[in-house]
Amino acid sequence: xxxxxxxxxxxxxxxxxxxxxxxxxxxxxxxxxxxxxxxxxxxxxxxxxxxxxxxxxxxxxxxxxxxxxxxxxxxxxxxxxxxxxxxxxxxxxxxxxxxxxxxxxxxxxxxxxxxxxxxxxxxxxxxxxxxxxxxxxxxxxxxxxxxxxxxxxxxxxxxxxxxxxxxxxxxxxxxxxxxxxxxxxxxxxxxxxxxxxxxxxxxxxxxxxxxxxxxxxxxxxxxxxxxxxxxxxxxxxxxxxxxxxxxxxxxxxxxxxxxxxxxxxxxxxxxxxxxxxxxxxxxxxxxxxxxxxxxxxxxxxxxxxxxxxxxxxxxxxxxxxxxxxxxxxxxxxxxxxxxxxxxxxxxxxxxxxxxxxxxxxxxxxxxxxxxxxxxxxxxxxxxxxxxxxxx
Amino acid sequence: xxxxxxxxxxxxxxxxxxxxxxxxxxxxxxxxxxxxxxxxxxxxxxxxxxxxxxxxxxxxxxxxxxxxxxxxxxxxxxxxxxxxxxxxxxxxxxxxxxxxxxxxxxxxxxxxxxxxxxxxxxxxxxxxxxxxxxxxxxxxxxxxxxxxxxxxxxxxxxxxxxxxxxxxxxxxxxxxxxxxxxxxxxxxxxxxxxxxxxxxxxxxxxxxxxxxxxxxxxxxxxxxxxxxxxxxxxxxxxxxxxxxxxxxxxxxxxxxxxxxxxxxxxxxxxxxxxxxxxxxxxxxxxxxxxxxxxxxxxxxxxxxxxxxxxxxxxxxxxxxxxxxxxxxxxxxxxxxxxxxxxxxxxxxxxxxxxxxxxxxxxxxxxxxxxxxxxxxxxxx
Ligand SMILES: Cc1cc2nc3c(=O)[nH]c(=O)nc-3n(C[C@H](O)[C@H](O)[C@H](O)COP(=O)(O)OP(=O)(O)OC[C@H]3O[C@@H](n4cnc5c(N)ncnc54)[C@H](O)[C@@H]3O)c2cc1C
Numbered sequence: 001x002x003x004x005x006x007x008x009x010x011x012x013x014x015x016x017x018x019x020x021x022x023x024x025x026x027x028x029x030x031x032x033x034x035x036x037x038x039x040x041x042x043x044x045x046x047x048x049x050x051x052x053x054x055x056x057x058x059x060x061x062x063x064x065x066x067x068x069x070x071x072x073x074x075x076x077x078x079x080x081x082x083x084x085x086x087x088x089x090x091x092x093x094x095x096x097x098x099x100x101x102x103x104x105x106x107x108x109x110x111x112x113x114x115x116x117x118x119x120x121x122x123x124x125x126x127x128x129x130x131x132x133x134x135x136x137x138x139x140x141x142x143x144x145x146x147x148x149x150x151x152x153x154x155x156x157x158x159x160x161x162x163x164x165x166x167x168x169x170x171x172x173x174x175x176x177x178x179x180x181x182x183x184x185x186x187x188x189x190x191x192x193x194x195x196x197x198x199x200x201x202x203x204x205x206x207x208x209x210x211x212x213x214x215x216x217x218x219x220x221x222x223x224x225x226x227x228x229x230x231x232x233x234x235x236x237x238x239x240x241x242x243x244x245x246x247x248x249x250x251x252x253x254x255x256x257x258x259x260x261x262x263x264x265x266x267x268x269x270x271x272x273x274x275x276x277x278x279x280x281x282x283x284x285x286x287x288x289x290x291x292x293x294x295x296x297x298x299x300x301x302x303x304x305x306x307x308x309x310x311x312x313x314x315x316x317x318x319x320x321x322x323x324x325x326x327x328x329x330x331x332x333x334x335x336x337x338x339x340x341x342x343x344x345x346x347x348x349x350x351x352x353x354x355x356x357x358x359x360x361x362x363x364x365x366x367x368x369x370x371x372x373x374x375x376x377x378x379x380x381x382x383x384x385x386x387x388x389x390x391x
Numbered sequence: 392x393x394x395x396x397x398x399x400x401x402x403x404x405x406x407x408x409x410x411x412x413x414x415x416x417x418x419x420x421x422x423x424x425x426x427x428x429x430x431x432x433x434x435x436x437x438x439x440x441x442x443x444x445x446x447x448x449x450x451x452x453x454x455x456x457x458x459x460x461x462x463x464x465x466x467x468x469x470x471x472x473x474x475x476x477x478x479x480x481x482x483x484x485x486x487x488x489x490x491x492x493x494x495x496x497x498x499x500x501x502x503x504x505x506x507x508x509x510x511x512x513x514x515x516x517x518x519x520x521x522x523x524x525x526x527x528x529x530x531x532x533x534x535x536x537x538x539x540x541x542x543x544x545x546x547x548x549x550x551x552x553x554x555x556x557x558x559x560x561x562x563x564x565x566x567x568x569x570x571x572x573x574x575x576x577x578x579x580x581x582x583x584x585x586x587x588x589x590x591x592x593x594x595x596x597x598x599x600x601x602x603x604x605x606x607x608x609x610x611x612x613x614x615x616x617x618x619x620x621x622x623x624x625x626x627x628x629x630x631x632x633x634x635x636x637x638x639x640x641x642x643x644x645x646x647x648x649x650x651x652x653x654x655x656x657x658x659x660x661x662x663x664x665x666x667x668x669x670x671x672x673x674x675x676x677x678x679x680x681x682x683x684x685x686x687x688x689x690x691x692x693x694x695x696x697x698x699x700x701x702x703x704x705x706x707x708x709x710x711x712x713x714x715x716x717x718x719x720x721x722x723x724x725x726x727x728x729x730x731x732x733x734x735x736x737x738x739x740x741x742x743x744x745x746x747x748x749x750x751x752x753x754x755x756x757x758x759x760x761x762x763x764x765x766x767x768x769x770x771x
Pocket of ligand 1: 129130131132133134135137138139140162163164165166214367368370371372373374375376377380
C-alpha cells in the first residue's frame with residue numbers, strides 16, 4: 001500500500017511537471033497521434049508529450065522495459081491511468097500496435113520477433129493496420145479468401161481486404177491469409193508485411209461521420225519474406241482469435257476512457273440540461289443520465305475485476321466488448337436527447353465545437369458495436385464459451 | 392478498519408457457506424414452511440445453526456460477542472443463502488437492527504442485545520417503513536417525551552419477521568416534519584409492551600413481515616439509542632450496509648436462477664434440438680450473463696467500500712442496489728419465459744425465485760429510489 005501511495009505521488013508530480021497544458025484538454029479526432037514513419041502532430045504540444053512518455057516507457061505502461069515499456073504492475077498501471085484521467089491528460093499515442101499486435105507478440109512471439117517489432121511500437125515509429133475483414137468474410141471471418149502462396153523464399157499474396165482502418169496511413173499490416181484452400185479454419189496463416197511493398201493499393205472509404213478512417217485494400221502479387229510469418233503455417237486462426245481478444249478489450253474501454261474527444265458524459269449532460277448549479281431539473285432526463293452513470297460505474301468495476309482475474313480470456317473480453325460498446329452508444333443517444341437541435345449540427349461557426357464533435361461522435365459510436373466483431377458475434381461467443389450452450 | 396479478505400479466505404468461506412445452505416436449507420425447506428403455514432416462518436433450529444457458524448455475529452465486534460468479519464465476508468454468506476432461498480431472520484436482525492446497536496448503542500443496550508443476536512436467541516426487527524415504498528425519512532410515528540420516557544403513537548409496515556421479534560428497533564420522530572432528516576430518533580424496545588398491536592403479513596416470497604400499530608405505548612427513557620433527533624445519522628449508514636447485503640443475496644438468487652435456466656436450455660428439446668441451440672434464446676442468455684457480471688462487480692465494489700469506510704460508499708451502494716434490482720428483474724422474468732409452461736407451475740422452483748426477487752428488490756429501496764439517490768449524491 002505504502003509503495004503504491006508513493007508511486008501515486010511520484011506519478012502525479014511527474015505528470016503535472018511534464019504534461020503540457022495543451023495536452024490536458026479534450027482531443028478533437030484529428031489531433032490524435034498515431035506515430036508512424038511520417039508522424040503528424042497537429043497540436044504543437046503533441047510531440048513533446050509523446051516523446052516524454054516514450055522516454056518514461058509509458059506509451060506501453062505494462063510492457064517489459066527491454067521493449068520500451070514501463071514495466072508497471074497492474075495496480076501501478078491502474079494508478080497511472082487514474083492520475084492521467086484526473087489531470088485530463090490525452091493519451092500520448094494511439095496504435096493498433098499498442099492495443100493488438102504488441103500484446104499478441106508478448107504472448108506468443110519469439111525472442112527475435114519481440115526485439116524486431118515491439119520497440120518501434122512503443123516508440124511510435126511504425127503505424128500498424130489490421131487486415132482481417134474481406135468483402136465475403138466479416139462475421140464469418142474464417143471464410144477469408146486472400147491467398148498466400150509459398151514461392152520458396154517468399155509468400156505471394158493476392159486478394160482483397162475491406163474496412164482496413166487507416167490502411168492509407170499505415171506503414172505495416174498484420175494480415176490474415178489463406179495458405180490452404182481445402183480446409184476452412186485450419187488453412188489460415190498470420191503474416192506481417194510492409195505497406196510499401198509493390199502491389200498494394202488502398203482506397204479510403206468515407207464513414208457516416210464524415211471522416212475516412214477505413215479503406216479497401218488490394219493485394220496484387222505482393223511478395224512477403226518468409227520470416228514474417230507469425231506462428232506456424234496454417235496455424236493462424238488461433239492467433240487471430242487471440243489478437244481479437246486483445247482488440248475487444250481495447251475497444252470496450254473506448255467509451256470509458258482513452259478516446260476523450262468529448263468532456264466527460266456528466267459534464268456534457270449538465271452543459272445541455274443543467275441549471276447554474278449543475279442540477280438537472282427535468283426528472284426524466286435526470287433519470288436517463290443517472291442510469292448511464294450507474295452503468296458506467298458498474299462497468300468500471302467490471303473492467304478492473306476482469307483485468308485482475310483472467311487478462312483477456314475470450315468470454316470476458318467478449319462481455320466487456322459487448323457491454324462497453326453498447327453502453328457507449330446508449331450514452332451518446334442520451335447526450336443527443338439532452339442536446340436537442342444543438343447536437344444536430346453538421347458543420348459551421350453557428351455551432352460550438354463540442355456540439356459538432358458530439359454529433360460526429362454519436363455517428364461514429366454506431367461502429368463500436370460492429371468493429372472488432374459485432375455485438376451479435378460477441379453474444380454468440382459468450383453463449384458458447386461461457387455458457388456452453390449447444391450449436 | 393476491517394482487514395481485506397484474501398482470495399483463499401473468501402473461497403473457503405464461500406465453500407463452507409455453499410455446503411451449509413445446500414445441506415441444511417435446501418429449497419424444499421422453504422416449501423415446507425410455506426405449505427404448513429408455519430407460525431414462525433423460518434426454522435429456529437436453522438437460525439441457531441447459522442449462529443453456531445458465527446454468521447449471525449459476523450458484523451458484530453468481538454468485544455460485543457460477535458466475530459467482526461465485516462461486509463465482504465457477510466456478502467459471501469448472503470450470496471450463498473440467496474442461492475437456496477434460505478429463510479431466516481438474517482436480514483431483519485443481522486443486516487439492519489443489530490448494526491444500529493453496534494454503531495450507536497450504549498454499553499447496556501449492547502450487552503442486552505448483541506450477544507443474543509450472535510447466539511441466535513434474539514430476533515430484533517427494524518420497525519421503520521411507514522409506506523409501501525422505501526422512504527427512509529418519511530417518519531410520522533411520534534415519540535413524545537414525558538417524565539417516564541416516551542409515548543409512542545404511529546404505524547409501521549413491512550417490518551421483517553416483526554410477528555416473532557423479541558425486540559424492535561423503532562424509528563420514530565421526536566421533532567420535525569414528516570420528510571425531515573432531522574428529528575428522527577431510534578429506540579430499542581420490547582415487542583410485548585402494552586399498546587403494541589402486531590399483525591402478521593404473509594408475503595409472496597413465503598416469508599413474513601408485520602404491520603405494527605403503536606397506541607400510546609409507554610417506553611422507558613433509556614431505550615433511546617444515540618441522541619434524540621439525530622437518528623438518521625446512525626440509520627443512513629446502516630441502511631447502506633443492509634442494501635449492499637441484500638444486493639449480495641440477490642446476486643446469489645439470480646445466479647442460481649440463471650444456472651437452473653441454462654441447464655434447462657441444454658436439456659429441453661423442441662423441433663428436434665435443445666432449445667439452447669436457438670439463437671433467440673442464446674443471445675438473451677448471454678445478455679443475462681453480462682448483466683449478472685456487471686451487478687456482481689458493483690456489489691463487490693460496494694462491500695469493499697463499506698469495509699474500507701471509503702468516502703464514496705453511499706454512491707457505490709446505490710450503484711450496487713440499482714444494478715442488482717434491474718439485473719434480477721431481467722433474470723427472474725427471462726427464467727420463467729424460457730421454462731415455458733413449466734415456469735408457471737408451482738412445482739418448479741423458478742416461481743419461488745421470481746417471488747423472492749421482487750421482495751428483495753423492494754427491500755431498502757428499489758431501482759427508482761437508488762437512481763434518484765445516486766443523482767442526488769453526485770449533485771446532478
Ligand atoms: C469503424 C470500423 C472499423 C473497422 N476496422 C477494421 C480493421 O481495421 N480491420 C478489419 O479487418 N476489419 C475492420 N472492420 C470490420 C469489422 O470487423 C466487420 O465490419 C465486422 O466484423 C462485421 O462484418 P461485416 O461488416 O461483414 O458484417 P456482416 O458479418 O455481414 O454482418 C451483418 C449483420 O449480420 C449479423 N450477423 C452476422 N453473422 C451472424 C451470426 N452468426 N449470428 C447473428 N448475427 C449475425 C451481424 O451481427 C450484423 O448485424 C471495421 C469495421 C468498422 C465499422
